[in-house]
Amino acid sequence: MKNNNAVQHNNQTASEQTLSPDEGHVLHKVRDPVCGMAILPDRAHSSIRYQDHQLYFCSASCESKFKAHPDRYLTEDASEHSHHHHHDHHEVSPDQIKQPHHQAEKENSEGVWTCPMHPEIRRSGPGSCPVCGMALEPLVATASTGPSDELHDMTRRFWLGLLLAFPVLVLEMGSHLFPDLRNTLPPQYNTWLQLLLASPVVLWCGWPFFARAGMSLRNRSLNMFTLVAMGTGVAWVYSVIATVFPSWFPASFRNMDGLVAVYFEAAAVITVLVLLGQVLELRAREQTSGAITALLNLAPKTARRLDHDGHETDINAEDVLPGDKLRIRPGESIPVDGIVIEGKTTVDESMVTGESMPVTKTKDDPVIGGRLIRQVVLSSVQRKSVMKRCSHELFRWSLMHSVRVPPSREWLTAFQAGLFLW
Template identity: 50%
Template sequence: MTHSDHHHHHAHGGACCSAKSTAPAAEAVIRDPVCGMTVDPAAGKPTAEHGGRTFHFCSERCRAKFQAEPDSYLTATDPVCGMNVDRASAKHFVRHEGQGFYFCSAGCKAKFEAEPAKYLAGRPEPQPMPKGTQYTCPMHPEIIRDKPGSCPICGMALEPMGVPTGDEGPNPELVDFTRRFWVSAVLSVPLLIVAMAPMLGFSFENLIDGRTKTWAELALASPVVLWAAFPFFHRGWDSILNRSPNMWTLISLGVGAAYLYSVVAALFPDIFPHQFRGHDGAVPVYFEAAAVIVALVFLGQVLELRARERTGSAIRALLDLAPKTARLIGADGSENDVPLDSVKTGDKLRIRPGDAVPVDGIVLEGRSAIDESMITGEPLPVEKTEGDNLTGGTLNKNGSLVMRAEKVGAETTLSRIVELVAKAQRSRAPIQGLADRVSFYFVPAVVLVAIIAFIAWALLGPSPSLIFAIVSAVSVLIIACPCALGLATPMSIMTATGRGAHAGVLIKEAAALERFAAVDTLIVDKTGTLTEGKPRLTDVVAAEGME
């Protein structure tokens, strides 16, 4: 998730990253310095004064965090170049793995997005997954395995089930695919120019002959097909072994057939009749088709993986509502801050003013107002005293409380909400079944058409009929890659549930999301769910006979 404005400041200058605020002030975007969200100053959101500046916040929680430690939220370090960036007016911002990063320039942001692992080196290593963690495919949630691997149906990398911890680290598949995409793109562009120039009215005949041009295309396409596209061939082979033909089957067949045919044409052009040769005497090849297909598929995969990472970040943002530590009261009355995951049922905890409630529990001592808007939607704090229930993730406003932990870890209300959103992202909408059925039959149908084309040209085509048959079959496979067929619906669901989680809308399952498209009336249960709790005068209407 990236927001931008046109004002950012640095603690020190630099030629590669320096920037000036030249845009009109009206175009500036004000950013919450705590969470990084953009805030409309006219929306009546919380504000705070510090150092002669007015800071705007998305919620009372963020303002409370800022007021507790304002100096911690003034600037952030660009992870690429190391410059200091003003958090409240940063133009370039990226949320990665649930954590916000600020950048001094678009160049630094692009470098980070391409290789986040490179710039996160030296940070704490991700914690290993808990023992007994199971893994599932984001596109086929019925696939469940006890260890990481690839989905036997679609070939995608399996992801851990359950609630994300925020410590998983960069998605290795995204890092790998991003690198392969850039290699494919860099090599495919000149390859496409060389191959398509004659069709655009340009010609390289005065520079290189047809034979040299073919060898140049072979040199450019080989790294793309033999190295970059290796994961595609692996997934395609797995789909055949598992008798689950999918788009990877067609991509593998199409790219592989185009490349192998072109290699044969480049190495043994004499076996092709004169009917296949162009006016320059060279045999046409499909190197550019194979390479460009690989580059475009990688582009789609990278965009998909980034969307999945953003929706995962939305879930982790919900988890961030809970504090990382709790104030534990010992048997002797001493108080110590302990990690949240070490809190056990029955522990006595101190909730100080401005603190978030760490776990679900019951008030033992004290009186305070608790902001429960993250659960109820009500903007007004609720008075809590001895015997009242507390929900983890809610915010203590003013008084001090002592509570007893009743539900911890995955049993808390907040964790159950997060798991609900995670399950919704893994669930399948009815329309996905239609897409899967179409994919299941479409792939064999395309292969069958290619076989029929091969047989027809081999039996009925002109001499040499075998060459005509091979070219016809390859052409069918190349044009039939259904790259969007198995991705559009799952990606829509994941993006919608992630966006909803950011906005406080929890979707129980994908089927409910699909049915929601037909909703024309929304009934709200109580006042405060959609209102801000801040009434204001909008119109003055005089009574009859009054001015």
């Protein structure tokens, strides 16, 4: 049985490959050093050569940003550029040629993080999207995927912010509901206490919003975090000045107590509400990825590989190469996606296809990794690709579509954000 090998390349982190159906050859995609978008060289807006690197840009904006601060963008990916430049020009020994490429592909794919809203954004580690500010997700799920650090961090910031923002809200708005509270604390002390309580909420709990807003301004892609940072930041700065330097304001700004009105409660409450929204969103995405992780856990961790003499060897399922022959017995699960080359069996595919009845599989039929063999010995299965496991594809599909919104809604959101900023 012939092996359906996927197109592979050692430099997958720096360039992706696409098989052109019309021309029948591999087209190498390169990444814009500014925004990280994957583009074809012949479709790039422009390109320049800088320090022995040929760089391509998706737009004039990215090119101008790079020319203004080239060292900043090269420093962020210096090790990555050095790695790929080395692989493009070094000589390969015959022993190295015999080494399988699947290990490099697996490491590169598992180490790539992407944005569900902007899949063209690729990074070598966790962080936030430079376009929309959303937390990045791993491109490839693994069975050992643990709790999200982003969710843990946002949850911690939310609870601390809620603990501090509630007293601020009571200090400012409580007297409107209960007039007797007005006399419990002198107005000047009330304002200073709000300053002490609200500052950690805005500056520490809401710091990720300011960081993402700064990134959006640098990339000229205004988003929700730009609005949040501007609203809470302006309210907090104004209130601090009004508290510390009330004499700077005209008399018309002062109340009967000689104090200037402050908006600490607005800045603190808005920060906490946005944190709550982030926690709910990340928790929903965590549940989605958790379901896919459970699906990955169904696949066995080891496989029984057949050598040329028919002897069986137990190996790690992740070490199965394209073309390897595996033996699977009744009651066992299929370790990887592949093609039946010998034997006949029935397979439970209900978790993937929804088919309630076992599906009969014979020679040349495809099988899905993680499915249970019901009866009859399946003599051998040949793996057909390296990283194209069905469960991985399901994870990528759910990642890209769990938060995807229609183009009309994206346009409306961008228009509203621009209108409010204007």
